[in-house]
Amino acid sequence: MAQYSRVSGTVGLITLLNPPVNALSAAVRQGIVDTLDKALSDRKVKSVVICGHNGKFCGGADIREFSSPLTGPPLIPLIQGVESAAKPVVAAIDGVALGGGLELALGCHYRIAHSKARLGLPEVHLGLLPGAGGSQRLPRLIGVPAALDLITTGRHVTGAEALQLGLVDKVTDRNTVDEAVKFALSVADQPPNSRRVSTFPCPRHPDLDALFEGAMQRVRQRARGALAPVACVQAIRAAATLPYAQGMERERELMATLFTSGQARAQQYHFFAQRAVGRWSMPSGARWDTTKPGAVHKAMVIGLGTMGRGISVALVQAGVSVVAMETNEKQLMEAKQAISSMLERGAKRRGVAPALDKIRYSWNMEPAADVDLVIEAVFEDMALKKKLFQQLSALCKPGTFLCSNTSGLDVDQLASETRHPELVVGMHFFAPAHVMKLLEVVYGSRSSPQAVATAMELGKRMGKVSVAVGNCRGFVGNRMLKPYLEQAFFLLEEGTTPEFVDQVLEEFGFAMGVFRMSDLSGLDVGWRVRKADGLLNVSEGHSARIRQGCRYSPLGDLLCEQGRFGQKTGRGWYQYDKPGGRVAKPDPWLHGFLEKFRTQHGLVAHRIDHQEVLERCLYALMNEGFRILEDGIAAGPEDIDVIYVLGYSWPPHRGGPMFYAGMVGLQKVLERLEHYHQEHPDIPSLKPCNLLRKLVVNGSPPVHKWREFLKKPQSQL
Numbered sequence: 102m103a104q105y106s107r108v109s110g111t112v113g114l115i116t117l118l119n120p121p122v123n124a125l126s127a128a129v130r131q132g133i134v135d136t137l138d139k140a141l142s143d144r145k146v147k148s149v150v151i152c153g154h155n156g157k158f159c160g161g162a163d164i165r166e167f168s169s170p171l172t173g174p175p176l177i178p179l180i181q182g183v184e185s186a187a188k189p190v191v192a193a194i195d196g197v198a199l200g201g202g203l204e205l206a207l208g209c210h211y212r213i214a215h216s217k218a219r220l221g222l223p224e225v226h227l228g229l230l231p232g233a234g235g236s237q238r239l240p241r242l243i244g245v246p247a248a249l250d251l252i253t254t255g256r257h258v259t260g261a262e263a264l265q266l267g268l269v270d271k272v273t274d275r276n277t278v279d280e281a282v283k284f285a286l287s288v289a290d291q292p293p294n295s296r297r298v299s300t301f302p303c304p305r306h307p308d309l310d311a312l313f314e315g316a317m318q319r320v321r322q323r324a325r326g327a328l329a330p331v332a333c334v335q336a337i338r339a340a341a342t343l344p345y346a347q348g349m350e351r352e353r354e355l356m357a358t359l360f361t362s363g364q365a366r367a368q369q370y371h372f373f374a375q376r377a378v379g380r381w382s383m384p385s386g387a388r389w390d391t392t393k394p395g396a397v398h399k400a401m402v403i404g405l406g407t408m409g410r411g412i413s414v415a416l417v418q419a420g421v422s423v424v425a426m427e428t429n430e431k432q433l434m435e436a437k438q439a440i441s442s443m444l445e446r447g448a449k450r451r452g453v454a455p456a457l458d459k460i461r462y463s464w465n466m467e468p469a470a471d472v473d474l475v476i477e478a479v480f481e482d483m484a485l486k487k488k489l490f491q492q493l494s495a496l497c498k499p500g501t502f503l504c505s506n507t508s509g510l511d512v513d514q515l516a517s518e519t520r521h522p523e524l525v526v527g528m529h530f531f532a533p534a535h536v537m538k539l540l541e542v543v544y545g546s547r548s549s550p551q552a553v554a555t556a557m558e559l560g561k562r563m564g565k566v567s568v569a570v571g572n573c574r575g576f577v578g579n580r581m582l583k584p585y586l587e588q589a590f591f592l593l594e595e596g597t598t599p600e601f602v603d604q605v606l607e608e609f610g611f612a613m614g615v616f617r618m619s620d621l622s623g624l625d626v627g628w629r630v631r632k633a634d635g636l637l638n639v640s641e642g643h644s645a646r647i648r649q650g651c652r653y654s655p656l657g658d659l660l661c662e663q664g665r666f667g668q669k670t671g672r673g674w675y676q677y678d679k680p681g682g683r684v685a686k687p688d689p690w691l692h693g694f695l696e697k698f699r700t701q702h703g704l705v706a707h708r709i710d711h712q713e714v715l716e717r718c719l720y721a722l723m724n725e726g727f728r729i730l731e732d733g734i735a736a737g738p739e740d741i742d743v744i745y746v747l748g749y750s751w752p753p754h755r756g757g758p759m760f761y762a763g764m765v766g767l768q769k770v771l772e773r774l775e776h777y778h779q780e781h782p783d784i785p786s787l788k789p790c791n792l793l794r795k796l797v798v799n800g801s802p803p804v805h806k807w808r809e810f811l812k813k814p815q816s817q818l
């Protein structure tokens with residue numbers, strides 16, 4: 102709804118009221134229509150101010166309403182009504198003006214913003230475009246290049262940046278509504294005719310064709326296969342080349358296509374899933390809303406390789422005092438330099454001073470005695486980590502939380518080395534740790550709810566989306582990666598090439614195919630893990646393609662034995678011009694090696710098509726996702742999907758692997774897995790999981806209903 106009052110004698114004040122973000126629900130839209138009508142028909146009112154309740158202008162259209170038929174006044178004519186008002190209308194922008202909220206402000210004749218307010222058109226992240234005139238008004242107001250940037254990236258700008266762009270008329274650090282009312286009094290006698298943005302000509306640009314071609318190329322590269330960014334560019338092109346009314350018609354057509362697309366559904370699901378994962382629970386019944394996190398003022402990071410450095414930066418930027426520790430003095434100095442420059446670069450980007458005084462460096466563990474939380478990020482070696490946890494347990498003050506950045510080792514084993522296993526949790530960051538938004542918080546069988554709440558809260562402070570998951574090998578993300586990688590290797594053995602597999606996966610929407618990605622992260626990483634798991638030993642009398650009773654591909658190991666570790670050595674699944682080179686080129690040596698391997702193992706290469714590559718890689722991964730749900734390692738499909746989109750570059754417009762399984766159809770996924778498992782009975786990851794069968798038997802319910810079919814995990818406390 103919207104509240105109405107008359108202030109300062111002649112200003113009609115409309116306040117949008119729909120906590121928490123004053124989204125434009127049907128009731129709010131109706132409220133705006135009614136109150137605007139009141140203001141315009143009140144002869145005492147000379148000008149109008151629109152603001153939002155509780156310091157937030159408006160978070161946009163109410164996304165929850167997108168899945169039901171439209172009720173209440175539609176937004177486009179509503180904004181048109183604001184713009185065509187005969188009395189000046191001023192938007193008082195506090196907090197946020199996003200999506201439909203900013204479009205409403207663009208319909209106002211003046212915009213006054215708080216310097217710290219955030220403005221933006223983030224519809225592209227919901228699979229949409231600014232479809233209430235935003236794609237037509239914004240370029241007319243701030244020019245085509247700036248509009249292309251804001252609309253296709255969906256990025257938010259501060260009030261201060263908005264002033265520079267010409268998006269707002271005035272910025273204030275005082276009370277925005279008071280300033281807007283003063284402003285409204287000052288323009289009360291000025292007819293708003295010349296202030297209607299829809300009547301502005303779109304600023305000219307010397308080479309529109311080149312500009313749009315460049316923009317189209319960029320959006321296609323950034324989000325392969327996503328419809329919304331392309332439609333955004335097309336709509337802005339209409340603004341630049343057509344009269345307003347025709348541009349609006351084009352915007353409507355494009356929006357109608359997007360609105361009903363599976364991609365929009367997937368991205369809106371992802372929006373709510375990111376928020377849903379914050380409402381975590383544990384098998385013991387402990388929950389996010391009944392558990393108080395511990396206070397973390399001071400933390401210690403142990404091990405300053407790439408991960409430890411990024412974690413230190415993320416903590417400092419979140420306002421936590423950090424002791425960064427590394428035993429080797431030379432490495433400590435190198436890390437100090439790297440961390441300082443990361444902090445400086447980050448501060449420059451955010452327009453603040455770098456908080457270099459928030460971090461100090463140590464080559465011994467003594468400072469651990471005085472911190473609230475420790476995150477170890479040492480080499481992925483269980484023996485080393487165990488020793489460290491023993492030492493920490495003896496050194497730290499009572500109540501210090503002990504966290505491991507392990508990407509897959511057993512958190513319970515680490516906890517068992519300490520006097521207080523309840524204080525131990527996994528905090529699995531993703532590289533680069535100060536940039537990537539995902540954090541897997543891993544609870545062991547003895548982790549206390551408070552330890553989990555503390556890690557979850559700390560993740561939030563660092564700007565991350567934290568997902569609480571149970572303890573198992575690889576947790577959620579890396580556990581699911583295993584069958585995916587495995588299939589890719591098997592497909593090479595059976596006849597295809599790394600280039601073809603990567604092409605198929607990149608066409609699906611991954612930024613990088615599995616082999617390109619493996620070259621980037623280093624083939625030796627997986628090799629070391631397989632070695633530790635005893636997988637490199639061939640049992641006597643057995644084929645090299647069978648290990649521990651299952652089909653195994655030694656291809657990755659054979660490349661590592663040749664010193665081919667990927668980009669860093671200039672050779673991997675591809676060749677590079679030099680060690681550290683980034684441009685992957687097909688490698689004839691590798692093709693010859695694959696042929697030799699097949700001959701050696703009596704394999705006859707056969708033609709593998711696009712469908713088989715995609716299905717075997719993705720369905721094996723999804724199947725593991727169903728197993729993870731069945732095992733209670735993830736509480737729901739949203740947790741898995743958020744992990745995959747934010748941590749493993751799963752394309753957001755496909756929602757995440759579990760959502761995608763629902764889109765494909767669970768019945769089809771089951772049938773194809775059955776088919777592939779019949780063809781390859783020695784690959785257990787292709788055997789359809791029971792939960793998948795159960796869901797199919799129960800009519801393939803939509804993803805938000807799957808939790809009803811999951812066993813309630815037993816309390817482990």
Ligand SMILES: CCCCCCCC/C=C\C=C\CC(=O)SCCNC(=O)CCNC(=O)[C@H](O)C(C)(C)COP(=O)(O)OP(=O)(O)OC[C@H]1O[C@@H](n2cnc3c(N)ncnc32)[C@H](O)[C@@H]1OP(=O)(O)O
Nearest residue numbers: 124160161162163164165199200201223232233357360376
């Ligand atoms: C047939 C074809 C017809 C087509 C015609 C259609 C014409 C349509 C016309 C206009 C369309 C306009 C499109 C839009 O406006 S889409 C919405 C654009 N806005 C956004 O994307 C903003 C989304 N929100 C955020 O980014 C953040 O929530 C933010 C506002 C920055 C606040 O962040 P924070 O303080 O961190 O809080 P939370 O994110 O946790 O949010 C708090 C709760 O509020 C819920 N929320 C937020 N925004 C919305 C929204 N726009 N609609 C509904 N609900 C929203 C959010 O889910 C949280 O609730 P919960 O915890 O219960 O999930």
